Amino acid sequence: MGDEYDSGDDLFEGVTESELLRPSQPKRPQEFDDDVDFTELINNSDDASAPNKRARTSPELKMRLAAKVLEETFGYGFFRHEQRDAIRRILDGENTLVVFPTGAGKSLCYQIPAIVFEEMDRETGERDEGDSGVTIVVSPLIALMKDQVDALRRRGVAAECIDSTKTWHQVQEITADLRCGKLRLLYCAPERLNNEGFVESIKYVRGGVRLLGVDEAHCISEWGHSFRPDYLKVARFVQEVQAERVVCLTATATPVVADDICKAFTIAKEGVFRTSPYRPNxxxxxxxxxxxxxxxxxxxxxxxxxxxxxxxxxxxxxxxxxxxxxxxxxxxxxxxxxxxxxxxxxxxxxxxxxxxxxxxxxxxxxxxxxxxxxxxxxxxxxxxxxxxxxxxxxxxxxxxxxxxxxxxxxxxxxxxxxxxMFARGDLPSRQGLRSLFKDIFNDEVRQLPAEGTFKTSHHAQSSEFDIRLSPLGVIYALLELRFNLMRATAAEYSAYSFEAASSYLTHLKCNNTPEAKAILSHARKTSNSKYHHIDPTAVSRQTGIPRTSIIRRLNDLHDAGALRLKTSGVLNKYKVLGTLPRTDGEIDQLTDKVYAELEGRETQAMERTQQVVDLFASPTCFARGLAxxxxxxxxxxxxxxxxxxxxxxGRPLWPPPMPPKVVSHAGIQRVLAATAVRDDPRFLARVAFGIRSPRVSRLGLDKKAVFSSLWDHDFKSLLEEFTKACEIKQEPGLGGI
Missing domain, CATH: 3.40.50.300 (P-loop containing nucleotide triphosphate hydrolases)
Known part of the structure; x- marks a missing residue:
């Protein structure tokens, strides 16, 4: 995904419930009686100020406050498109889907309610000060989160984001603000929901989660154009933290994708608000x-x-x-x-x-x-x-x-x-997938009890089994969410290194804590490097000091300028949930089911490309076809x-002529002569077609003349030819594995 995207880290690891429990439970709104007159504004209630009779919020008051926030906080004189109706439904406590074109003001549909909640509580007395809760926004890009937080702060709104660029101290400050009920909006990436410490912290936010906003919600749909496995875990997060309501937002949801979103978050048909993508200019x-x-x-x-x-x-x-x-x-x-x-x-x-x-x-x-x-x-x-x-x-x-x-x-x-090339690059070979499952569910893992944890390196598995990181993430998501075998928890770094500043020794010698002593005695520096290296897991094992405490002290020293910390070697952690596959037969069954899923995704990718061509090649107005x-x-x-x-x-765009699909057998033989690989026909077809993969790069075949030499061929025809070559086990050519 690139470095714009966040990833789970261990900033919340080790956070305890006692550190996060709010000083008093929030006073939740009382249930309305059937005979309450909802059209009566709160200022007409005789007992609105009585402490034992909390005033109830009328629909008119909610929208009056929403209009006030729209004008005074955001500087707009009126709502656009379907904003008013969507915000009204959210304030009424109902789950909502907003499908607006890019630039049509989707973000106001969660930003305004986040502010209105506190305004309502202040005017009605339904909740005490500090008990107005928080709105959490799940967003995929760090840059977007930061931009929105900066804009909200300029408008006086208490907003924050948690991402992998935050220091440990910054996270503690955010946690304290959540605990005290100071924050109105908190942005985080979907990967953050893997972090059990973060999930536990949100469970005990003062006032609770009033609203969960799911930005780019189309990413939850496997039928969508931008499926991201971690988005599948957002619906589970809603249940775990008992969010009061949800608003999903996207600019691009086909009817099928919208149905997927509604099903995942229990959104009724009347809760879907759409604006046409048509732009007359x-x-x-x-x-x-x-x-x-x-x-x-x-x-x-x-x-x-x-x-x-x-x-x-x-x-x-x-x-x-x-x-x-x-x-x-x-x-x-x-x-x-x-x-x-x-x-x-x-x-x-x-x-x-x-x-x-x-x-x-x-x-x-x-x-x-x-x-x-x-x-x-x-x-x-x-x-x-x-x-x-x-x-x-x-x-x-x-x-x-x-x-x-x-x-x-x-x-x-x-x-x-x-x-x-992009579509065909994500499907691994069936043998590679089976070998991956044998590696994940090895003897040691199979012996773990329920709730037992194990670690893997996605990067190492990607290289060893020739599976790109993106489809590898999909595979792990399927094991977790479709087969309920395990659950991802916070990833951790296996290696910490740092460049010591002049104050490094002074800081450690003046600090008499066990963590400081452990770092001083276990950090090793080689003669030809300026970096010290330390393995927090090994140090924890030897000293009995919690790993999180050692990492916390390293972060303190980094924040104080005593050292410059670097991390590497991400290890993904999983907790065992169900009965794991134990026999070869069970591994084969799992392989067949997951491979069928991945084949379907490859087919979908090819179909989406054809949909783009059809948009312009069909005898229909482009704008109408798009709508x-x-x-x-x-x-x-x-x-x-x-x-x-x-x-x-007055006519459609004629697609460009495609070259005849005649297989070059001489080209096939040149590819076979360039490598001894005969265990994976898809690998050979990738080389011929010009698709990089971990194994292709490791063998250096992307640097040889045969790479992409048959790019103008039909991929399926190449796959058939190389399957025949592998079946007859031709003599190895040059190169080897």
Missing amino acids: LYLQAMTVNADDKFDLLFTYLRRHTGSTLVYVTMQKQAEEVAWFLRTVKKFKAEAFHAGMKPEVKTRVQDQFMASEIDIVVATIAFGMGIDKPDIRNIVHWDLPGTVEEYCQQVGRAGRDGEDSYCMLYLCERDFYIRE RHFGMDLPDGSVRCSRCTFCVL
């Missing part, structure tokens, strides 16, 4: 091109369409090449942006684009989430987006000021290869937007 354009013509076409297009522009590409190398061409050859103010760049460079590019100091950013999908630049005039898709949802999100960043904006998509034959993909239509029953390429030309 966007010109949706597309054209079929030859790959060699793209640079000249892009140059001509940008000369005619000036203003702030985003050019979306699929791969990091493309971003660099296209940006170089525009900047160096054609003299545009253009920069690249992708996940492989240093954080400070990405920040600089984003800031310059927002300030209109550069006109064009050539970016992968890594750029754009949370960008709210109203005057983006052009969106160009250099090649085929992965999904219709991705396309919708990206074009939705244009023209938020209501002015005309243009969205051009180039479609060429090479695009299909790139998309198939109908999400279960909606154009306003007033219109069938044409009158602005897209289809409406202007």
Whole structure:
């Protein structure tokens, strides 16, 4: 996922319930009697101030307070789209799904209620001061969380986020604020929900969890375009912390995905609020091109369409090449942006684009989430987006000021290869999957009792069994949530190293704690390195000092500037829940079930690519096809937007011609001659097609001429040919394993 995403760490490990218990239980709102007149405002109640008769909150009061917060805190004079009805339902205590286009104000649907809860309690006396609880927002990107927290703080709202950049002391301050009821909003990543210490801390937040906001909620659906396994655990978290209500938010939910979200969080049909993705100021354009013509076409297009522009590409190398061409050859103010760049460079590019100091950013999908630049005039898709949802999100960043904006998509034959390369890269071989399960459920793990814990290294397993980290995460999520075999807990680092400052020894010698003594005596420094190394687990085992106490002291020294701490070697921890597979037969059954799931995901990925092509190749207005993909239509029953390429030309976009699918047997033999691998035909097909995997990289085959040599072939045909070669066990060629 890249370093923008958070990961579970052990900042909450060792937190006890006694440290988190609130000083007094919150006074929950009393149940309303059937004959209560809900239309009566609280200031008409004779006994509203009586301590033994808490006033009840009327619907009118709730929305009056919501409108007040909208204007005074956020500076808006009125609600947009379906915001009012969604917020009313949330304040009434009902679970809600909000499907608004990018930039339509989804975040206000949880930010306003989070503030209104405290306002309601203050006016009605339903709860004592400090008992108003907290709104927790699950969000996938650290940068987005930080941006929203900073914006809320500027408006005087008590908000915080917990992520892997926080120090131990900062987390303790946040915990104390939760305990005292000071925070109104707390942002965290979905991975945080694996941390049992964090979950326990939230159970005892003063006032409880009034609302859980699930941002990018489409990630919970395995049918969605951006499925993330950790999102499946959010619904469990709701039950564990007894959140009073939930609001799920997304810009891209097809009817099937929306049904998945509603099922996971028990949202009734009347609790779904949708706004059409149709934007009348966007010109949706597309054209079929030859790959060699793209640079000249892009140059001509940008000369005619000036203003702030985003050019979306699929791969990091493309971003660099296209940006170089525009900047160096054609003299545009253009920069690249992708996940492989240093954080400070990405920040600089984003800031310059927002300030209109550069006109064009050539970016992968890594750029754009949370960008709210109203005057983006052009969106160009250099090649085929992965999904219709991705396309919708990206074009939705244009023209938020209501002015005309243009969205051009180039479609060429090479695009299909790139998309198939991504789709085919995630499915491991069946043998690799079976070997993974043998490794996970080894003799030592099988002997563990219920609630017993074990550790694995996902990075090591990825390399050993030739499974990318992303599908490996899906596999572990299936074992946890579909088969109920185990549960992820907080990951830990196996290795700690640090560079000592001049005050290092002084700090430790002046500190007479067991932890300081243990660090001083066990941290080792090699003669040819400036780093000290320490294994907290081994030190804990030898000294009896809790591992978390040693880590806490290392963090203290880091925060004090006595050392500069580095961590590595993430170990994923799991707790045994059910009866684990013990026999070869049980391992085979599990392998078959999980492999079928993964095969289905590969098929879905290919189908999503075809949906993008169909959006432009079907005899339908582009804007209407886009709206109908999400279960909606154009306003007033219109069938044409009158602005897209289809409406202007009166015909669909013809897909580029595909080359004949004739297998090159000479090419097959060259791949077989380059490696001795014969145990995995999918591995050989990946090499021929140009798909990197841990094993491909380890053997250096991605550096040989045979890599990607058959990229224009049908992948299934390659797989069939290499399956035959493996079955007859040809003589090994060069290279070997």
